[in-house]
Amino acid sequence: MILQKKKTFNDFAAAKGLRSTRQRDVILDMFLSTHQHVSVEDLYLKVKASHPGIGYATVYRTLKLFAESGLAREILLHDGQTRYEHVLAGEHHDHLVCTGCSAIIEFEDATIEKLQEEIALRHGFQIRSHKMEIYGLCADCSAKGQA
Amino acid sequence: MILQKKKTFNDFAAAKGLRSTRQRDVILDMFLSTHQHVSVEDLYLKVKASHPGIGYATVYRTLKLFAESGLAREILLHDGQTRYEHVLAGEHHDHLVCTGCSAIIEFEDATIEKLQEEIALRHGFQIRSHKMEIYGLCADCSAKGQA
DNA sequence: GTTTGAATGAAAATGAATATCAAAAGCACA
DNA sequence: TGTGCTTTTGATATTCATTTTCATTCAAAC
Ligand SMILES: [Mn+2]
Ligand SMILES: [Mn+2]
Ligand SMILES: [Zn+2]
Ligand SMILES: [Zn+2]
Numbered sequence: 001m002i003l004q005k006k007k008t009f010n011d012f013a014a015a016k017g018l019r020s021t022r023q024r025d026v027i028l029d030m031f032l033s034t035h036q037h038v039s040v041e042d043l044y045l046k047v048k049a050s051h052p053g054i055g056y057a058t059v060y061r062t063l064k065l066f067a068e069s070g071l072a073r074e075i076l077l078h079d080g081q082t083r084y085e086h087v088l089a090g091e092h093h094d095h096l097v098c099t100g101c102s103a104i105i106e107f108e109d110a111t112i113e114k115l116q117e118e119i120a121l122r123h124g125f126q127i128r129s130h131k132m133e134i135y136g137l138c139a140d141c142s143a144k145g146q147a
Numbered sequence: 148m149i150l151q152k153k154k155t156f157n158d159f160a161a162a163k164g165l166r167s168t169r170q171r172d173v174i175l176d177m178f179l180s181t182h183q184h185v186s187v188e189d190l191y192l193k194v195k196a197s198h199p200g201i202g203y204a205t206v207y208r209t210l211k212l213f214a215e216s217g218l219a220r221e222i223l224l225h226d227g228q229t230r231y232e233h234v235l236a237g238e239h240h241d242h243l244v245c246t247g248c249s250a251i252i253e254f255e256d257a258t259i260e261k262l263q264e265e266i267a268l269r270h271g272f273q274i275r276s277h278k279m280e281i282y283g284l285c286a287d288c289s290a291k292g293q294a
Numbered sequence: 295g296t297t298t299g300a301a302t303g304a305a306a307a308t309g310a311a312t313a314t315c316a317a318a319a320g321c322a323c324a
Numbered sequence: 325t326g327t328g329c330t331t332t333t334g335a336t337a338t339t340c341a342t343t344t345t346c347a348t349t350c351a352a353a354c
Contacts, residue, residue, distance in 0.1 A: 019320050019331060040310085055334035060311070076225065080310070080342095096272050107266050115259050116281055123252055124286030125243050132279040134263055139271030166300060166351050187341085202303035207342070227311090227341070 002032050005071055005086075012069035026051050027062045031072065031084070037104055039081045077104075077133065094132040100141030149179050152218055152233075159216035173198050174209045178219065178231070184251055186228045224251075224280065241279040247288030 009028060013020065030047050031038070038046075044059040063084050066072035072084045077097055092113070096105040112132070120127045137145065156175055160167065177194050178185070191206045210231050213219035219231045224244055239260070243252040259279070267274045284292065 017331095021320075021332065023333070053334085057312080057335085058333060061332090076223075078223065082310080096267065096270060098272075099275060105270050105272065107270070109262055109266060112259050112262050115256055115262075116279075119254050119256060120243065120281060120283065123243060123254070124289070125245075125252065125281070126284040126289045127281055128246060128283040130279070130281040132277070134267060134272070134274055134277040136267065136275040137273040142271070142273045164300095168301065168351075170302070200303085204304085204343080205302060208301085229341080 005032055008071050009066065009069050012065075012071075018065070023051075023054050023058050024062055024065075026054060027059060028066070031063070031066060032086075036106075037075065037083045037085050039083050041081070043084075075131075078135065094134075096134045096136070096138070098138035098141055099135055100137050100145075103138050103140075105138065152179055155218050156213065156216050159212075159218075165212075170198075170201050170205050171209055171212075173201060174206060175213070178210070178213060179233075183253075184222065184230045184232050186230050188228065190231070222278075225282065241281075243281045243283070243285070245285035245288055246282055247284050247292075250285050250287075252285065 006028060010020075012018075013024075027043070027047055030043060034043065034046070040060055040063055043063065044056055047054050047059060063072065063074075067074045067084065070087060073087050075083050075085060075095070077083065077095070079102075091108075093106045093108045094112075096107060098104070116130060117127065119125075153175060156171075157167075159165075160171075174190070174194055177190060181190065181193070187207055187210060190210065191203055194201050194206060210219065210221075214221045214231065217234060220234050222230050222232060222242070224230065224242070226249070238255075240253045240255045241259075243254060245251070263277060264274065266272075
């Protein structure tokens with residue numbers, strides 16, 4: 001699993017003629033050990049804890065490379081912070097975002113995806129990507145709100 | 148139509164105890180005379196042309212008020228600029244965004260909206276808002292790409 | 295008219311993302 | 325293993341949209 005992902009990135013790097021560096025190895029390890037939806041700041045702090053020499057800009061640049069390699073996906077929610085999440089092969093999902101506690105719930109809906117394609121077709125539009133986010137209160141937060 | 152919208156804002160302002168100012172009147176008129184999806188910068192320039200005294204910050208603040216009053220909707224596409232669009236009573240739509248020419252096509256799909264509600268229900272999630280954007284190439288741009 | 299607090303506008307501050315550039319490091323080749 | 329060339333890095337500066345600050349102006353209640 002993790003080895004497979006490292007291979008994905010190494011193949012990408014090789015194909016692009018990128019050099020292999022200690023920094024990129026460390027950042028990749030750290031990214032693979034995180035859970036969903038890390039902000040650049042989050043990951044930077046995590047990296048800095050064990051490798052204080054690694055700079056901010058490098059984390060930014062490297063995460064962009066991960067996204068480009070297909071390893072990660074960049075997501076922009078409504079808080080002005082870019083986040084990155086793991087991309088599982090052939091999988092796609094969208095998000096429920098709690099405005100109370102910032103929890104993010106993932107979901108997949110094949111019917112919606114299909115309908116999106118039909119809409120695009122109807123407008124002669126070629127889909128390259130899409131985003132769909134539902135904002136509101138998660139179960140916990142709406143329970144608390146009423147208590 | 149326009150009178151109705153002015154009333155919407157005036158009622159909101161009254162309810163909130165906001166004062167009525169020349170600036171807000173001008174900005175409202177200008178906003179109502181624009182077409183879809185104005186950026187703050189766009190509107191500021193338009194306002195400045197006839198009312199050079201009105202400041203940047205006031206346009207920002209006032210557009211936020213319009214959104215709060217239900218008159219306008221804030222939309223954040225992937226170009227780092229907040230835009231505002233008119234809200235027609237009881238209407239909702241989403242966007243197809245062309246990454247070639249920046250054209251924005253609006254669409255509505257009741258089935259998708261319904262499915263979103265079902266998904267939320269399944270997760271005990273209370274929807275407050277949602278966004279759905281499809282990025283890609285519009286008919287014109289994909290035709291040009293092939294030519 | 296006077297008073298009082300909200301609104302305004304110019305300018306400064308913020309904050310995320312990107313660019314700059316000298317120093318460090320990877321890598322091909324001898 | 326060393327040399328030379330090029331990429332990468334990291335500290336810092338810069339950019340750009342947005343927000344904040346704060347002295348001044350103004351709306352509106354008295
Ligand atoms: Mn996710
Ligand atoms: Mn629209
Ligand atoms: Zn929550
Ligand atoms: Zn186009």
